[in-house]
Amino acid sequence: MSEFLQQLINGLSLGAIYALIALGYTMVYGVLRFINFAHSDVFMVGAFIGYYVGRALPLGTVWGGLVSMAAAMAGCAVLGIVIERLVYRPLRGGPTLNVLITAIGMSLFLEYSGQLVFGATPRAFPQIFPSKVMEFHGLIISMNQVIVIVVASVLLLGLEFTVFRTKIGTAMRAVALNPGAAQLVGINIDVVISFTFGLGSALAGAGGVLYALNYPSIDPLMGVVPGLKAFVAAVLGGVGNIPGAALGAMILGMVETFVDGSRWSTYKDAIAFTILIGILLFRPAGLLGRMTSEKV
Amino acid sequence: MLEISDLFVSYGAITALGGISLKVPKGSIVTLIGGNGAGKTTTLRTVSGLLRPKSGKVTFMGEDITRLPAHAVVARGLGHVPEGRMIFSNLTVDENLAMGAYLKTSKAAVAASRDYVFGIFPRLKERLHQTAGTLSGGEQQMLAISRALMGEPRFIMLDEPSLGIAPRLISTIFERIIEINRDRGIAILLVEQNAHLALEVSNYAYVLETGHITMQGPSESLMNDPQLKAAYLGG
Numbered sequence: 001m002s003e004f005l006q007q008l009i010n011g012l013s014l015g016a017i018y019a020l021i022a023l024g025y026t027m028v029y030g031v032l033r034f035i036n037f038a039h040s041d042v043f044m045v046g047a048f049i050g051y052y053v054g055r056a057l058p059l060g061t062v063w064g065g066l067v068s069m070a071a072a073m074a075g076c077a078v079l080g081i082v083i084e085r086l087v088y089r090p091l092r093g094g095p096t097l098n099v100l101i102t103a104i105g106m107s108l109f110l111e112y113s114g115q116l117v118f119g120a121t122p123r124a125f126p127q128i129f130p131s132k133v134m135e136f137h138g139l140i141i142s143m144n145q146v147i148v149i150v151v152a153s154v155l156l157l158g159l160e161f162t163v164f165r166t167k168i169g170t171a172m173r174a175v176a177l178n179p180g181a182a183q184l185v186g187i188n189i190d191v192v193i194s195f196t197f198g199l200g201s202a203l204a205g206a207g208g209v210l211y212a213l214n215y216p217s218i219d220p221l222m223g224v225v226p227g228l229k230a231f232v233a234a235v236l237g238g239v240g241n242i243p244g245a246a247l248g249a250m251i252l253g254m255v256e257t258f259v260d261g262s263r264w265s266t267y268k269d270a271i272a273f274t275i276l277i278g279i280l281l282f283r284p285a286g287l288l289g290r291m292t293s294e295k296v
Numbered sequence: 297m298l299e300i301s302d303l304f305v306s307y308g309a310i311t312a313l314g315g316i317s318l319k320v321p322k323g324s325i326v327t328l329i330g331g332n333g334a335g336k337t338t339t340l341r342t343v344s345g346l347l348r349p350k351s352g353k354v355t356f357m358g359e360d361i362t363r364l365p366a367h368a369v370v371a372r373g374l375g376h377v378p379e380g381r382m383i384f385s386n387l388t389v390d391e392n393l394a395m396g397a398y399l400k401t402s403k404a405a406v407a408a409s410r411d412y413v414f415g416i417f418p419r420l421k422e423r424l425h426q427t428a429g430t431l432s433g434g435e436q437q438m439l440a441i442s443r444a445l446m447g448e449p450r451f452i453m454l455d456e457p458s459l460g461i462a463p464r465l466i467s468t469i470f471e472r473i474i475e476i477n478r479d480r481g482i483a484i485l486l487v488e489q490n491a492h493l494a495l496e497v498s499n500y501a502y503v504l505e506t507g508h509i510t511m512q513g514p515s516e517s518l519m520n521d522p523q524l525k526a527a528y529l530g531g
Contacts (some may be wrong), residue, residue, distance in 0.1 A: 167398070174384045174395050180346055181382035183366035186399040186447060 002138040007261045008254075013145045013214065015253025016152030019246045020207030021230030023159060024080075024200030026237070026245040030176040031189075031196050032088070034096050035239075037103040040227020041110035042080055042201045046072040046208025047125070047218045048118055054128035065129035069151065072205040080201025081194050089190070114220030125216035128209075144213045155206055156246060162199070163242055172196055176240065229256075236276050238289020247287060252276070297322045297451055297483045298343070298374075303352030305335075305342050312338040314507040315352065320451065320485050325477050327486040327494040327515065329528060330504035336487040337379050339504070340453045343485075344376040345369040356451070371399055375449030379456050379487075381440040385429030389420055392428050392439055396446030405448065413442035416472050434465030441469070445476070451483045452476070458490050470497055491528035495519045503528075 021043055028036045049072040057064035087106055091099045132143040163169040175182045175192045183189060211226060212218050233252045237244025255275055259268040279287065298320040305313040313335045320326045328336050341347045343354050345366035354362045361369050370376075384392050393413070397406045414421040417438040423431060428439060437457055444452055454473065458466045474497055477484050488494035495501055495515045503511040503524065511524060518524050 167394070170387065170391050170395060171398065173387060177384045177386055178382050181378060181384065182395075183346065184344060184370060184376045184378060184382075185395050185443060186367045186370035187395070188365070188367045 003261070005139055007257050009139075009141060009145060009149075010261075011254035011257035012250070013148040013152075013253075014257055015250035016148055016156075017207050017211050017214070018226065018230045018233050018253050019156060019249035020152055020203045020210070021226060022234040022237070022245040022249045023156075023242060024204045025231050025234040026239055026242060027172070027196050027200045029234070030240040030242075031172060031179075031193055032092075032099075034099045035103065035231065036088075036197075036200075037100075037227075038083060038106035038110055039200070039204055040223035040230070041107050041114070042076050042083075042223075043204040043208040043211070043227060044114060044218075044220060044223035045079055045110065046076045046205030047212040047222060048114070048208075049075040049205065050128065050209035050212060051123065051125055051218060054126050057128070059126050059128060060130045062130060065147070068128045069206055069209045072209045073202040074205075076205030076208070077198040077202040080197040080204075084194060084197040089193075111220055111223075118220055120219065122217045122219040125212040125218050127213075127216075129213065148210045148214060151206065151210060155203060159199070159203065159242070168192070168195055232273070232276060236279060236286055238286025241286065241288045244286055244288035251287075297324075297357060298485065299353075299355040300339070300343065301353045301355070303339070303342060303354065304350040305338050305347060305352075306350055312507055313342070313349075316504070316507070316509050318502050318509065318512075320483050321500075323477070323481050323483055324500065325474070325484045325486060325498045327488060327498035327501045328504055329488055329491045329494050329501060331489070333506070334504040335507045336504055337455055340376060340378075340455050340485070340487060343369075343453065344374060367399075370447060370449075373448070373450040375444035375447055375452040375482075377437075377440045377444045377452065377454045377457065379459070381433075381436045383428045383431075383436050383439050383443065385427070387428055388425050389428055389431070389439060390424045392443050393420075393446050396443035399447060406446070409446045409448060413445050416475060417442055432462070432465075434461045434469065437461055437465075437469055438472075441472070441476075449482060451485070453485045453487070455487045456489060457486075458488065458493060466493070473497065491524075 021039065024039045025035060050068045053071040054064065054068040057067060083106060087102060088099060091102060129147050130143055134141045163172060171182065171187045171192050174187060175189050179189055229252060230249060233248035234245045236251065237248030252272060255272045256268055259265060259271045264271060301317045302315045303313050304315050316339065328339060330336050338347065342349050345364050349362065353360060356372060356374055359372065361372065384395060393410060397409060400406050419435060420438055420442060423435065428436065431439060457469055457473065461469065470493060473484065476482055486494055486498060495518055498515045501512065501515045501518050502509050511518065
């Protein structure tokens with residue numbers, strides 16, 4: 001029983017990190033109908049910002065950790081907005097495939113610029129938050145796990161509020177549903193798209209720092225695997241669907257963790273992906289997605 | 297109020313509008329009638345900035361708005377109720393109305409607009425928290441018109457408001473259109489396939505055929521025009 005609870009907590013914290021990344025994929029897909037492959041590298045940049053800011057501040061303090069995380073979020077938000085403005089916006093209105101290929105190019109650009117700037121050698125991520133291991137009834141919970149779960153929950157609730165309760169969030173949903181009609185009520189879709197990129201990238205930045213706290217070795221290619229998994233989580237939940245992305249990420253995180261803790265741990269990715277393919281066979285639009293025909 | 301002069305619009309090699317000119321005077325209802333593919337929707341989409349013309353000019357209240365993006369055109373007081381209604385189907389009726397008032401900052405003014413649209417379309421008030429996609433065609437049209445009214449426009453363009461709507465609701469909607477024009481002094485440019493209906497409610501009419509204006513005049517006189525009767529009014 002305690003092992004089950006232990007794995008549940010591990011799965012929850014992994015799922016929460018996937019959710020933070022997956023939301024960026026799904027929100028951008030929602031408004032622009034393309035997969036921003038560079039998103040996983042924005043996540044990586046977030047971890048590096050956390051690394052540099054964290055080392056400049058006193059380690060092992062709550063405020064130092066929070067400031068590092070805020071810096072990573074702000075830096076990534078700016079990066080996401082700049083990428084959209086300079087790279088994707090000029091291609092808007094063109095064939096989706098062009099934007100998709102450009103996104104892959106942007107991803108490689110960030111990865112190799114990262115190797116140039118940060119070096120290819122992995123670095124040890126500093127303990128920016130207080131480290132402490134708590135134990136009750138045989139359950140081992142690290143402070144880092146608590147931080148991941150608390151921070152991710154706060155951010156997810158904040159996002160939920162932004163998207164469903166604020167004017168700009170409603171505008172985001174309106175643009176996702178019908179960009180033409182959105183313009184006709186006076187919504188500047190450029191502003192909404194920038195906002196979407198900023199929001200998604202900030203979450204990825206937070207995800208990068210939280211991931212690095214739990215897997216404290218960072219390098220410029222660190223975004224590839226979690227990015228891919230988060231993308232899969234977004235598809236599993238129904239790409240474009242915000243609660244779906246969070247749900248997909250939780251399922252993926254749980255499955256991975258539980259398999260990892262079993263005797264089939266070598267095959268954890270294979271098993272996780274087999275389950276996903278199985279779900280998609282029965283629900284091709286994802287768990288919460290709706291089948292819609294592409295409108296011409 | 298609105299003046300279009302010598303507007304050319306093309307989709308690639310295909311010319312959609314071959315140089316049309318028309319005027320909508322202050323406080324009037326002007327209609328643009330014509331068959332499928334005549335260029336009626338193209339005209340409206342170009343005026344509101346969703347399409348870019350090849351040449352020509354659109355003037356709204358004395359200002360050249362030809363090259364303005366759509367959201368800036370709306371900000372100047374031009375409302376557009378698009379073809380097929382294009383309401384935000386996953387949003388509630390309430391949220392759709394809120395989006396209609398997207399550019400409005402005065403809470404009191406937004407509340408007054410809401411009261412006004414509930415006054416003319418009481419049914420929307422009953423459906424306030426329902427998802428807009430679950431409304432009937434006629435109710436969606438009411439919502440689309442109301443959404444445009446929430447922006448406090450001085451001029452509204454309506455694209456085929458009778459399309460896909462139960463016949464008994466068509467007359468209600470047209471009565472409301474006349475009421476909006478009369479009570480609020482909002483000028484209207486009405487695009488319709490149902491020429492009979494359009495001529496009945498309007499002051500002046502233009503007939504559009506394959507991108508050219510082929511006939512124009514006061515609506516009563518066009519109603520009795522033998523040529524128009526044969527082509528659009530079923531003889």
